[in-house]
Amino acid sequence: MRGLPPVAITALVFVAGFALCTAQFPNFASTRVVANLLTDNAFLGIVATGMTFVIISGGIDLSVGSVIGFTTVFVALAIERLGVPPLIAFAAILLLCAAFGAAMGAIIHVFDMPPFIVTLAGMFLARGASFLMSTESTPISAPLYSTVSDFALRLPGGGRLTAIALIMLAVVAAGAVLLHFTRFGANVYALGGSRTTTALMGIPVGSMTVRIYMLSSVLAGLAGIVFSFYTAAGYSLSAVGVELDSIAAVVIGGTLLTGGQGSVVGTLLGVLIQGLIQTYINFDGTLSSWWTKIVTGILLFAFIALQQAMLGIARRSGPRKAGVLKS
Amino acid sequence: MPAFAFDANVGGSDVGMNAHSDPGHALLEVRALSKSFGTLRALQQVDFTLRAGEIHALLGENGAGKSTLIKAVTGVFPRDAGIVRLDGAEVAPRTAKAALDAGIATVYQEVNLLLNLSVAQNLYLGRQPTRFGLVREAEMRRHAAALLAEFDLHIDVAEPLGNYSVAVQHITAIARAVDQSARVLILDEPTASLDRHEVEVLFAVMRKLAQRGIGVIFVTHFLDQVYEISDRITVLRNGRLIGERTTAELPRIELIRMMLGRELAETTRERAAAQDRKAGDVCARFDGYGKAGYVAPFNLSLRRGEVVGLAGLLGSGRTETARLVFGAERADSGSVTVEGKPVRLLSPRDAVAHGFGYCPEERKTEGIIADLTVRENIVLALQAKRGLAKPLSRAEQDEIAMGFIRLLDIRPPEPERSIGLLSGGNQQKVLLARWLATAPRLLVLDEPTRGIDVGAHAEIIRLIRELCDDGLALLVISSELDEIVTYSDRVVVLRDRAHVDELEGEAVDVTNILAAIAVAGTAGAEAG
Numbered sequence: 130m131r132g133l134p135p136v137a138i139t140a141l142v143f144v145a146g147f148a149l150c151t152a153q154f155p156n157f158a159s160t161r162v163v164a165n166l167l168t169d170n171a172f173l174g175i176v177a178t179g180m181t182f183v184i185i186s187g188g189i190d191l192s193v194g195s196v197i198g199f200t201t202v203f204v205a206l207a208i209e210r211l212g213v214p215p216l217i218a219f220a221a222i223l224l225l226c227a228a229f230g231a232a233m234g235a236i237i238h239v240f241d242m243p244p245f246i247v248t249l250a251g252m253f254l255a256r257g258a259s260f261l262m263s264t265e266s267t268p269i270s271a272p273l274y275s276t277v278s279d280f281a282l283r284l285p286g287g288g289r290l291t292a293i294a295l296i297m298l299a300v301v302a303a304g305a306v307l308l309h310f311t312r313f314g315a316n317v318y319a320l321g322g323s324r325t326t327t328a329l330m331g332i333p334v335g336s337m338t339v340r341i342y343m344l345s346s347v348l349a350g351l352a353g354i355v356f357s358f359y360t361a362a363g364y365s366l367s368a369v370g371v372e373l374d375s376i377a378a379v380v381i382g383g384t385l386l387t388g389g390q391g392s393v394v395g396t397l398l399g400v401l402i403q404g405l406i407q408t409y410i411n412f413d414g415t416l417s418s419w420w421t422k423i424v425t426g427i428l429l430f431a432f433i434a435l436q437q438a439m440l441g442i443a444r445r446s447g448p449r450k451a452g453v454l455k456s
Numbered sequence: 457m458p459a460f461a462f463d464a465n466v467g468g469s470d471v472g473m474n475a476h477s478d479p480g481h482a483l484l485e486v487r488a489l490s491k492s493f494g495t496l497r498a499l500q501q502v503d504f505t506l507r508a509g510e511i512h513a514l515l516g517e518n519g520a521g522k523s524t525l526i527k528a529v530t531g532v533f534p535r536d537a538g539i540v541r542l543d544g545a546e547v548a549p550r551t552a553k554a555a556l557d558a559g560i561a562t563v564y565q566e567v568n569l570l571l572n573l574s575v576a577q578n579l580y581l582g583r584q585p586t587r588f589g590l591v592r593e594a595e596m597r598r599h600a601a602a603l604l605a606e607f608d609l610h611i612d613v614a615e616p617l618g619n620y621s622v623a624v625q626h627i628t629a630i631a632r633a634v635d636q637s638a639r640v641l642i643l644d645e646p647t648a649s650l651d652r653h654e655v656e657v658l659f660a661v662m663r664k665l666a667q668r669g670i671g672v673i674f675v676t677h678f679l680d681q682v683y684e685i686s687d688r689i690t691v692l693r694n695g696r697l698i699g700e701r702t703t704a705e706l707p708r709i710e711l712i713r714m715m716l717g718r719e720l721a722e723t724t725r726e727r728a729a730a731q732d733r734k735a736g737d738v739c740a741r742f743d744g745y746g747k748a749g750y751v752a753p754f755n756l757s758l759r760r761g762e763v764v765g766l767a768g769l770l771g772s773g774r775t776e777t778a779r780l781v782f783g784a785e786r787a788d789s790g791s792v793t794v795e796g797k798p799v800r801l802l803s804p805r806d807a808v809a810h811g812f813g814y815c816p817e818e819r820k821t822e823g824i825i826a827d828l829t830v831r832e833n834i835v836l837a838l839q840a841k842r843g844l845a846k847p848l849s850r851a852e853q854d855e856i857a858m859g860f861i862r863l864l865d866i867r868p869p870e871p872e873r874s875i876g877l878l879s880g881g882n883q884q885k886v887l888l889a890r891w892l893a894t895a896p897r898l899l900v901l902d903e904p905t906r907g908i909d910v911g912a913h914a915e916i917i918r919l920i921r922e923l924c925d926d927g928l929a930l931l932v933i934s935s936e937l938d939e940i941v942t943y944s945d946r947v948v949v950l951r952d953r954a955h956v957d958e959l960e961g962e963a964v965d966v967t968n969i970l971a972a973i974a975v976a977g978t979a980g981a982e983a984g
Contacts, residue, residue: 311591330568
C-alpha cells in the first residue's frame with residue numbers, strides 16, 4: 130500500500146518512545162496518559178488531518194494557526210458579547226472558514242499562485258482580523274461549554290476519553306476514509322503527482338483545489354472550536370505557530386512534503402509523537418518544555434532525510450519491472 | 457522544386473481515396489484543415505482519412521505539421537478552417553477532454569499518467585466504481601487486471617505505476633484511452649524511449665486494437681517501424697498534404713522523397729566511398745586505457761581522415777569511452793599519445809588543448825546554450841581555447857560564424873538568432889561548427905543524429921564524411937547500425953563496458969556488428 134513503509138516507521142518510533150517512557154516512569158502506561166494525550170492534542174490532530182490533504186495534493190496551508198486563533202475569538206465574542214447560541218456561532222464560523230478556504234483555493238488555481246504565498250497572506254489576514262475583534266482573552270461561560278468539558282467516556286484504569294478527543298478521533302477516521310476510499314481522495318493523490326497530468330486525465334483541477342483548501346480551513350475552524358472548549362476562552366494570540374506543528378506532524382507521519390504520498394493515520398501518529406514528548410517532559414518535571422520543539426526538530430530532520438534516502442534508493446534500484454508479457 | 461504527381465491537393469479535393477475497395481470504412485475524416493500561427497501557415501488545406509481497423513503512419517520532417525494536425529484535431533489548438541468528421545458526424549472538440557469524450561484519444565511520448573498512483577487508479581481515475589461514495593477497490597483492481605490482460609499484460613495493478621517500465625506505462629495509457637471507448641487512438645512518438653523488446657510488445661497491442669476496429673494514428677520518425685507495423689502512410693511537408701499511400705506499395709526511397717521533397721541519393725545502407733579513402737597517420741593512440749568500474753582497458757588508435765564508429769547497446773560503454781577519450785572522466789590505467797608524444801588527459805581542458813572536441817549526446821542540456829545566439833554558440837569553444845585574455849573581435853566572430861553557417865548550411869542563416877529557436881538538426885550543426893572553429897584533430901560525436909529529421913540526418917552524415925576527407929579524425933557513437941555502417945571505416949563493438957571487437961573494411965556491416973554484440977551468452981540480439 131502507498132505510504133505504508135514510512136507510516137510503519139512512524140508507528141515504530143511512537144511505540145519505542147512509549148516503551149522508553151514506560152521504562153522510566155512505571156505509571157506512564159495507563160489509559161489516563163493515553164486519554165490525556167488524545168485530549169491535549171485534539172485540536173492539533175484535527176488541523177493536521179486537513180493539512181495532510183493539502184500537502185498530499187502538493188500544496189501547503191500556512192493559514193491554519195491564524196484561523197484557529199480567529200475562530201476562538203469569533204466564537205467567544207459571539208457567545209459572550211452578542212449572546213448568540215453556541216451552536217449557531219459554530220455553524221457561522223465554519224461557514225466563514227469554508228468561504229475563506231475556498232477563496233484561497235480559488236486564488237491559487239485561477240492566478241496560478243504558489244500556495245505558500247497565498248496562504249501566508251491568509252495567515253496574516255486571519256491573525257490581523259482576530260486582533261481587530263479583540264486583543265484580550267475572553268472567557269467563555271456558556272452552559273454548553275461546561276457540559277462538553279464534563280462529558281467523558283470512562284476507560285478502565287481511570288482514563289477519561291473526553292468529547293474533544295472523540296471529535297478528533299472521529300475527524301481522523303472520517304479523513305482516512307475520505308482520503309483512502311473515495312474518488313476525492315484519489316484525486317488528491319493525483320494532484321500531488323502532477324497537476325497538468327491530472328487535468329489531462331479529465332479531473333476538474335480547479336474545483337479540487339478549492340475543495341481541498343476549503344476542507345483544510347473548515348477543519349482549522351473545527352480545531353478552533355475544539356481549542357475554545359479546551360481553554361474555555363477565545364484569545365487572538367492562541368495557536369500561534371500551530372501551522373508549523375501540524376506540518377511537522379504530517380511529515381513525521383510519512384507524508385511526502387512534495388506531495389503524492391502520505392496517509393491520515395501517519396499524521397495522527399505524528400501528532401501523538403509530539404504529544405508524547407510533551408508528556409515525557411511533564412512527567413520529568415525538570416526539563417524545559419522547549420525540549421518538545423528540539424526533539425520535534427530532530428525527528429523532522431530524520432524523517433526528511435529518510436524520505437530522501439528512500440527516494441534515492443527507489444531511483445537507483447536498477448531496471449524497472451517490465452511486467453509479465455506473454456506473446 | 458519539382459512537383460510530384462502526388463503533390464497535388466489543389467482546391468482541397470481529396471486525394472482519390474473514395475474509389476478504392478478497402479473493407480475499413482472512413483472513421484476519422486479531416487477535410488481542408490488550415491491553421492496559422494501569426495504569419496506561419498502551419499497547416500494548409502490538409503486532408504486526412506483514417507479508416508477503421510488500420511494503423512496509419514503520419515510522417516513528415518520536423519515542422520511538417522504532424523503535431524499541429526494532431527493538436528488541431530484533438531482540440532488543443534482551435535483550427536482556422538476545415539472540418540473533422542468522426543463516423544460521418546462532425547466533431548469540434550475544444551479541449552483534450554472533449555476529444556476523448558468524443559472518442560479520440562492521444563497518448564504522448566511523455567506518458568501522461570500519474571506515477572505515484574497504482575496502475576488500477578491510473579486506469580480508472582475519475583471513474584472508479586463506487587458504492588455509497590466509496591471506491592470499490594477490489595472490484596477496480598479486478599477490472600484493471602482484466603483490462604490489461606486483454607493486452608497480454610499481467611502485472612500487479614495495486615503497485616504504483618512508477619514501479620513499471622515505460623512500455624508498461626504506455627500500454628496502461630493506451631488501455632485507459634481504449635477503455636474510455638476511444639475509437640481513434642493517436643500515438644505520438646510512442647517508441648522513442650522503448651527498447652526493441654518493448655517496441656514489439658507495443659506493436660502487438662497496436663495490432664490487437666486495429667483488429668478490434670480501432671483506428672490507430674502512429675506518429676514516428678523510425679521508418680523501419682513504419683514499414684513493420686503500418687498499413688497506410690500519410691506524408692506531410694511544410695504544412696501541406698503530400699500524399700497518402702498504402703505502405704506495401706510505397707518503396708522506402710519513394711517515401712523519403714515524399715518527406716524531403718528532393719532527390720536524395722540512397723542515404724543509408726550504402727557504403728559508397730568509404731573504402732576509397734586512404735587513412736592517414738595515427739593522430740591519437742590509447743593503450744590499455746580504462747577506468748575500473750567504468751570501461752575496461754582498451755586499445756584504440758585514431759587516424760587522420762578516418763571515421764571510427766562505436767557500436768553497442770545502450771549502456772555498453774560507448775558514451776563512457778567517449779568521455780574517457782575527452783578527459784571528462786579520468787582514466788586509472790593506460791596511456792595516451794598524441795602525434796607520437798605521450799600526454800595526460802586529466803580534464804576536458806587538456807583534451808581541448810591537444811585538439812580534441814566533443815559533441816555530447818544530450819544536446820539540449822550539455823551542448824547548446826539556448827539563450828545565446830548562433831554566433832555566440834559557435835565561437836564559444838574557440839574563445840575558451842584562446843583564453844579570455846585574447847578576445848575575438850566582433851568582426852572576427854561575425855566572419856567565423858557566417859563562414860560556418862555557409863559551410864554547414866545552417867538555417868535560417870542568421871547568426872544573431874537564439875540557438876534555442878533552431879531545429880534539432882541545425883542546432884547539431886552549430887555544435888559541429890563550434891568545434892570545427894577550433895580546428896581540432898579529433899572530434900568525438902555522441903549520437904549526432906538523434907532527434908533529427910530525415911533530411912538533416914542525411915546532411916549530418918554527409919558532413920561527417922566530408923570532415924574526415926579533410927583530414928579530421930572522427931570517433932562517432934550511434935545507436936543506428938545502418939548509419940554507423942554508412943560512414944565508418946572501422947567499427948569498435950562494445951559490450952558490457954568493454955571493447956569486444958573491431959571490424960574493418962569489408963567486415964563492417966550490420967550483420968557482423970550484431971554478431972559481435974550477441975557473442976557469448978548475451979541474450980537474443982538478432983539481425984533484422
